[in-house]
Amino acid sequence: MAKKNIDTPICAVDFAFRRIGGKYKGRILWYLHVHKVLRYGELRRSIIDITTKMLTQTLRELEEDGLVHREVYHTMPPRVEYTLTPSSRELIPFINHLRQWGDRQMEKEGIPAIGSSAECVIKDPC
Amino acid sequence: MAKKNIDTPICAVDFAFRRIGGKYKGRILWYLHVHKVLRYGELRRSIIDITTKMLTQTLRELEEDGLVHREVYHTMPPRVEYTLTPSSRELIPFINHLRQWGDRQMEKEGIPAIGSSAECVIKDPC
DNA sequence: TATCCTGGATACCAAAAAGTATCTATAGTT
DNA sequence: AACTATAGATACTTTTTGGTATCCAGGATA
Numbered sequence: 001m002a003k004k005n006i007d008t009p010i011c012a013v014d015f016a017f018r019r020i021g022g023k024y025k026g027r028i029l030w031y032l033h034v035h036k037v038l039r040y041g042e043l044r045r046s047i048i049d050i051t052t053k054m055l056t057q058t059l060r061e062l063e064e065d066g067l068v069h070r071e072v073y074h075t076m077p078p079r080v081e082y083t084l085t086p087s088s089r090e091l092i093p094f095i096n097h098l099r100q101w102g103d104r105q106m107e108k109e110g111i112p113a114i115g116s117s118a119e120c121v122i123k124d125p126c
Numbered sequence: 127m128a129k130k131n132i133d134t135p136i137c138a139v140d141f142a143f144r145r146i147g148g149k150y151k152g153r154i155l156w157y158l159h160v161h162k163v164l165r166y167g168e169l170r171r172s173i174i175d176i177t178t179k180m181l182t183q184t185l186r187e188l189e190e191d192g193l194v195h196r197e198v199y200h201t202m203p204p205r206v207e208y209t210l211t212p213s214s215r216e217l218i219p220f221i222n223h224l225r226q227w228g229d230r231q232m233e234k235e236g237i238p239a240i241g242s243s244a245e246c247v248i249k250d251p252c
Numbered sequence: 253t254a255t256c257c258t259g260g261a262t263a264c265c266a267a268a269a270a271g272t273a274t275c276t277a278t279a280g281t282t
Numbered sequence: 283a284a285c286t287a288t289a290g291a292t293a294c295t296t297t298t299t300g301g302t303a304t305c306c307a308g309g310a311t312a
Contacts, residue, residue, distance in 0.1 A: 010153070010175060010240045012228030013221065017152045019231075020224075023300075026143045027136070040259055049136060051301065056260060076309040077258035087231065094223040095139065098146075101216055102138030105145075114136050149270075166289055177271065182290060202279045203288035 019065055024050055024058045033092045037083045145191055150176055150184045152221055159218045163209045
């Protein structure tokens, strides 16, 4: 009927959605923006529904695509810090727009959320 | 480890990505913005990699979420027109931002695209 | 010596998303 | 009577994505 799943993006919209699609990428980028820098364990605690497998996997993909920077401190116990990159910083206004739209929409439709993305603080997870 | 896939969104970012995530939703919304109104067959031809199954399915989801309006004309052969809604129109600046980011990014990385999202015209598909 | 901490890795499995192929109705045209 | 066109529907299969459970290193601390 149409064609098989091809690797080259069809257009810029397709390309962009491939980069930031998936269950956790948007939230990871947003939380990194809010907190400026987060350690692995902090990310894990702020994204309450993520597993270590998905967190590691998603972070690696974001790193490969130049959307997060990974800084390793060879201490014991180890310490790894994640931050946004210039490229992903350009995405923040957009994610923020989307987030506000989501807030309005949820209020309109009376949909409750488990956490809040506005005051997205560790221990009081988003 | 974490919890099962739950229905209530974790936060607004999560909610928004659930609504516009997936392989085709972004493009459908963008093309509907560019063309103002598109018939079923026009959408199918402009999204070159979509099948009728996915097009129908995705349009139905968007309609259920109040992101597209479906207007049926009971003529023969039938004629069905799709347009954006007030709610999805609010998403256009964001999708446009994302699209421009994608364009810059693809150029930087030397990634070619099959079509173009800027001049997204039917017959010269995006 | 045993346990805790961090930041993962890995094998295996389940669920969700997407793809393939075939079928439909109805009217007008050839 | 056969063929075209539109806008899908449906059963079935494959691919992709995400989840579960368990394991690891290596120093600090009890």
